[in-house]
Amino acid sequence: MNTSSSVIYNISGYYFANLEGLKEWRSRLLDECKEQQLKGTILISTEGINVFLAGRKEAIDHLITVIRSIPGLGNFQVKFSESDHRPFNRMLVRIKKEIIAFGVDAVNPANYTSRHLSAKTLKQWLDEGRPITLLDTRNDYEIKLGTFRNAIPIRVDTFREFPDAVAQLPAELKKQPIVTFCTGGIRCEKAAPFMELQGYEDVYQLDGGILKYFEEVGGDHYDGECFVFDHRVGLDPSLRETASAICFHCQAPLEEEEQQDPRFVEGVSCPYCYVDEQLKMQQSLDKRRTDLARVVHPLPGSIPYENIRPIAVKEDFDGWTLSNLLEKLFPQIELAEWQQRLAAGRFRHQHGYVVDGSQVVRAGERYEQTMTLSAEPDVNADIRFLYEDAALIVVRKPAPLPMHPCGRYHRNTLQHIINLVVHPAPRPAHRLDANTSGLVLFARTKHICSQLQSQFITGKIEKTYLVRVQCQPTWNHHVCSLPISQGPAVAGSRVVDEKDGLPSRTDFSVIKRDVDGTALLEARLHTGRTNQIRVHLWHLGFPVCGDATYLAEGQVAATQTLDVDTAPLQLHAWKISCLHPLSKQRVEFTDVRPAWANL
Numbered sequence: 001m002n003t004s005s006s007v008i009y010n011i012s013g014y015y016f017a018n019l020e021g022l023k024e025w026r027s028r029l030l031d032e033c034k035e036q037q038l039k040g041t042i043l044i045s046t047e048g049i050n051v052f053l054a055g056r057k058e059a060i061d062h063l064i065t066v067i068r069s070i071p072g073l074g075n076f077q078v079k080f081s082e083s084d085h086r087p088f089n090r091m092l093v094r095i096k097k098e099i100i101a102f103g104v105d106a107v108n109p110a111n112y113t114s115r116h117l118s119a120k121t122l123k124q125w126l127d128e129g130r131p132i133t134l135l136d137t138r139n140d141y142e143i144k145l146g147t148f149r150n151a152i153p154i155r156v157d158t159f160r161e162f163p164d165a166v167a168q169l170p171a172e173l174k175k176q177p178i179v180t181f182c183t184g185g186i187r188c189e190k191a192a193p194f195m196e197l198q199g200y201e202d203v204y205q206l207d208g209g210i211l212k213y214f215e216e217v218g219g220d221h222y223d224g225e226c227f228v229f230d231h232r233v234g235l236d237p238s239l240r241e242t243a244s245a246i247c248f249h250c251q252a253p254l255e256e257e258e259q260q261d262p263r264f265v266e267g268v269s270c271p272y273c274y275v276d277e278q279l280k281m282q283q284s285l286d287k288r289r290t291d292l293a294r295v296v297h298p299l300p301g302s303i304p305y306e307n308i309r310p311i312a313v314k315e316d317f318d319g320w321t322l323s324n325l326l327e328k329l330f331p332q333i334e335l336a337e338w339q340q341r342l343a344a345g346r347f348r349h350q351h352g353y354v355v356d357g358s359q360v361v362r363a364g365e366r367y368e369q370t371m372t373l374s375a376e377p378d379v380n381a382d383i384r385f386l387y388e389d390a391a392l393i394v395v396r397k398p399a400p401l402p403m404h405p406c407g408r409y410h411r412n413t414l415q416h417i418i419n420l421v422v423h424p425a426p427r428p429a430h431r432l433d434a435n436t437s438g439l440v441l442f443a444r445t446k447h448i449c450s451q452l453q454s455q456f457i458t459g460k461i462e463k464t465y466l467v468r469v470q471c472q473p474t475w476n477h478h479v480c481s482l483p484i485s486q487g488p489a490v491a492g493s494r495v496v497d498e499k500d501g502l503p504s505r506t507d508f509s510v511i512k513r514d515v516d517g518t519a520l521l522e523a524r525l526h527t528g529r530t531n532q533i534r535v536h537l538w539h540l541g542f543p544v545c546g547d548a549t550y551l552a553e554g555q556v557a558a559t560q561t562l563d564v565d566t567a568p569l570q571l572h573a574w575k576i577s578c579l580h581p582l583s584k585q586r587v588e589f590t591d592v593r594p595a596w597a598n599l
Contacts (some may be wrong), residue, residue: 006084007057007082007083007084008054008055008056008082008083008084008085008086008087009054009055009056009057009060009080009081009082010052010053010054010080010081010082010083010087010230011051011052011053011054011060011064011078011079011080012051012052012053012078012079012184012211013050013051013076013077013078013079013184014048014049014050014051014099014100014184014185014186014189015048015049015073015075015076015077016047016048016099016108016109016110016113016189017047017048017049017072017073017110018046018047018072018110019044019045019046019047019048019049019070019071019072019073020046020071022044022045022046022095023095025044025070026044026093026094026095028066029042029044029063029066029067029093030091030093032062032063032066033053033063033091033093034091036055036056036059036062036063037055037056037059038053038054038055038059038060038063038091039053039054039055039086039088039089039090039091040052040053040054040055040088040091040092041053041088041091041092041093041094042092042093042094043094043096043099044093044094044095044096044099045095045096045097045098045099047098047099047108047109047110048073048099048109048110049067049070049073049076049099050099050100050186051067051078052088052229052230053088054083054086054087054088054230055086064076064078079184079208079211079212079215081211081235081239082239083232083241085231086231087230087231087232088230088231099186100159100186100187100189100190101158101159101160102159102160102162102190102194103160103163104163104190104194106197107190107193107194107197109189109190109193112193113189113192113193113205114180114188114192114193114195114196114203114204114205115192115203115204115205116204116205116206116207117179117204117205117206117207118207118216119206119207119208119212119213119215119216119217120216120217122179122206122213123213123217123220123221126148126220126221127220130177131176131177132176132177132178132179133152133173133176133177133178133179134148134150134151134152134178134179134181135151135152135154135178135179135180135181135191136148136151136152136153136154136181136182137154137159137162137180137181137182137187137188137191138153138154138182138183138187138227139156139157139158139159140153140155140156140157141157141227141251141252141253142183142227142253143227144227144252144253145224145225145226145227145233145234145244145253145255146222146223146224146225146226146227146234147222147223147224148181148221148222148223149221149222149223151181152169154166155168159187162187162191162194163194166194166195166198167198173200174198174199174200174201175201175202176202177202177204178195178200178202178203178204179204179205179206180192180195180203180204180205180206181205181206181209181210181213182206182209182210183209183210183211183226183227183228183229184208184209184210184211184212185205185206185207185208185209185212186209188205188206188209189205191205192204192205210222210226211226211228211235211239214226214235214236214237214238214239215239218237218238219236219237219238222237225237225242225244227244227253233245233246233253234253242256243255243256243259244256245259245266247264247269247270247272247273248266248267248268249267249268249269249270249273250269250270250272250273252270252272252273254270254271258270258271281387281388281389284388285385285386285387285388288385288388288421288422289384289385291420291421292381292383292385292417292421295417295420295421296381296383296417299376299378299379299381299411299412300411300412300416300417300420301375301376301377301379301409301410301411301412302375302376302378302412303375304373304374304375305373305374305375305411306370306371306372306373307370307371307374307410308368308369308370308371309368309369309371309410310366310367310368311325311326311329311366311367311368311369312365312366313325313361313362313363313364313365313366313367314363315363317361317363318361318362318363319360319361319362320360320361321357321358321359321360321361322342322347322355322356322357322358322359322360322361322367323335323338323339323342323357323358325361326338326357331488332490332491332492332558338357339357341369342355342356342357343356346369346370346371346372347359347367347368347369347370348367348368348370349365349367350365350366350367350368355367376408376409376410376411376412377408377409377412377561377563377564378412378563378564379400379401379402379409379412379413379561379564380398380399380400380401380564381398381401381412381417382398383395383396383397383398383401383414383417383418384396386439386589386591387589389582390444390582391443391444391445391448391580391581391582392441392442392443392444392448392580392581393422393426393441393442393443393444394439394440394441394442394576394589395414395418395439395440395442396437396438396439396440396591397414397432397436397437397438397439397440397573398437399434399435399436399437399562399568399569400434400435400561400562400563400564400566400568401413401414401434402414402434402561403415403428403431403432403434403440404428404431407560407561408561409434409561414428414440415428418442422442424444426442426443426444427442427443427445427446427449428440428441428442428443428449429441429442429443429449429452429453429456430452430453430456430461430528432573433530433531433534433569433571434560434561434562435546435547435548435561435562435568435569435571436569436571436572436573437568437569437571437572437573437594438465438572438573438574438591439573439574439575439576439589439591440573441576441578443581448581451581452578452581455578455579456528459526460578460579461576461577461578462524462575462576462577462578463524463525463528463573463575463576464522464523464524464525464574464575464576465522465523465524465525465533465571465572465573465574466511466520466521466522466523466571466572466574466593466594466597467520467521467522467523467533467537467544467570467571467572468518468519468520468521468544468545468570468596468597469518469519469521469537469542469543469544469545470517470518470542470543470544470545470552471517471518471519471541471542472510472513472517472518472519473508473510473519473521473540473542475510476509476510477507477508477509477510478507478508478540479505479506479507479508480504480505480506480507480508480536480539480540481503481504481505482496482498482501482504482536482539483496483497483498483500483501483502483503483504484496484497484501484502484504484529484530484531484532484535484536485497485500485501485502486500486501486502488530489556490556490557490558491549491556491557491558491559491560492530492560493531493549493550493556494529494530494531494535495535495539495556496535496536496539502527502529503527504527504529504532504536505525505526505527506523506524506525506526506527506532506533506536507523507524507526508521508522508523508524508536508537509521509522509524511599512599518545519542520597520599521537522574523537531549531550533571534547534549534550534571535550537550538550538551538554544569544570544571545569545570545596546562546566546567546568546569546570546571547569547571548562548566548569568594568596570594570596570597572591572593572594572597573591574590574591574593574597575588575589575590575591576588576589577589
């Protein structure tokens with residue numbers, strides 16, 4: 001054996017014995033391994049020990065001596081191999097119920113195991129052409145790299161499936177000589193006696209498994225290499241590491257030729273688990289649809305619950321009374337209603353004590369309003385996932401459906417429902433009015449959301465809407481640059497404010513004028529003010545069909561979110577394009593036209 005200091009010595013070995021004092025021996029073994037700078041895994045249980053270690057020869061020899069000092073393990077033996085690097089990254093010593101999981105209490109190799117067949121004897125029998133059945137007890141993915149010629153695979157994914165697999169073997173095998181084999185022999189210590197319990201009359205186990213066969217007689221009668229459970233993946237009959245790799249995703253062992261396949265992407269996929277990106281996305285979207293159906297039937301807000309709504313005090317309101325603050329922040333609610341809620345003790349300071357309307361508030365404080373046990377109004381929950389990748393999720397928001405918790409809605413909102421389906425919770429990069437349907441972009445992370453919002457600010461995101469209006473414009477194209485008010489008016493509405501309003505621009509194009517006196521328009525946003533398209537069209541004299549807030553003849557109503565059975569607002573976010581946060585290439589998403597927008 002090579003004694004160069006640069007060589008890493010790898011050992012594997014097991015021994016079945018009735019052991020005691022496991023906690024003390026675990027502590028001793030872990031301390032010894034750390035002191036000797038060994039890496040690998042040691043499993044100990046009341047039935048024995050199983051060892052996979054790598055390190056310097058002197059350290060390995062020392063540890064073997066320690067193991068043999070454990071009562072019952074004096075005859076512990078190991079198999080050696082060499083490598084130029086450590087196949088293990090850490091050192092674990094674990095107490096297990098079994099050193100090789102099998103789950104059959106009647107099988108105890110410490111008390112009884114089947115006859116061992118040496119590697120040399122097996123080779124001799126195979127050379128002579130003796131009528132024996134070789135049974136490979138390993139998992140299917142291990143067998144893929146290599147096995148004995150004409151061996152029968154047991155066809156399992158885990159060793160715990162072995163008992164059921166034995167029941168599927170041809171009955172005539174019970175009368176024939178059977179030699180079970182595995183990587184190092186440990187599985188056969190349980191597999192072979194189990195077969196005897198099932199009535200198999202002439203069962204052997206290959207002593208030391210495939211690795212000892214390689215070590216003692218080479219690769220005669222064996223095709224391929226041997227899968228091993230460490231970073232080496234495969235060993236040839238000379239016990240040298242092969243070029244085989246393992247797929248990080250599905251754990252399939254891969255021969256060198258398979259690693260040249262374009263479907264092999266290290267750490268991502270291989271020819272056995274690769275799924276076309278379009279198919280992968282479709283499978284994901286199908287699952288989203290199933291998960292959505294589960295969380296919206298019934299609607300999450302349909303079950304009465306107690307809701308806590310926070311109120312943060314900004315610097316502008318420092319020194320105000322709580323009553324005045326509420327009246328200012330929520331002008332749509334009468335002062336008498338606030339006084340009734342305050343008198344009922346429904347407001348608490350952030351430190352938990354109840355406050356009334358005379359409470360003087362300070363900047364930075366937080367108050368909580370407890371809403372009475374109630375259910376939320378119904379909404380349209382026909383949300384559709386249309387696209388998703390590592391950065392983006394695109395959904396079609398139905399209407400009426402609020403984007404975020406507000407007013408009477410907390411759980412019956414797009415954000416809350418999406419959070420029940422997608423984990424971790426994605427972030428909406430923009431918003432739509434509750435009564436507006438169409439495309440919404442979600443970002444997978446806070447960082448990606450920030451990138452998308454920067455694109456909105458700089459105008460790199462393009463949004464196109466379909467909208468049906470009352471009356472028919474005489475123009476075919478029109479640019480509306482009327483500024484829109486900063487603060488809310490009736491029921492949170494906005495109006496054109498040419499003095500103090502925010503700069504706003506919407507480009508309109510007529511698609512079709514219909515015989516019913518309405519017109520279908522395309523609207524392109526250059527800014528993103530609240531209710532921008534609706535306010536601009538209303539001010540121009542073309543209220544949106546179905547709009548319950550911005551009415552004809554310049555009237556404004558206090559209606560906010562429509563009832564689910566009301567005729568819809570005919571405004572739909574149809575297209576959206578952006579620079580993809582990862583590829584930096586422009587991507588565009590287009591939704592189907594709603595029924596009212598069909599040509």
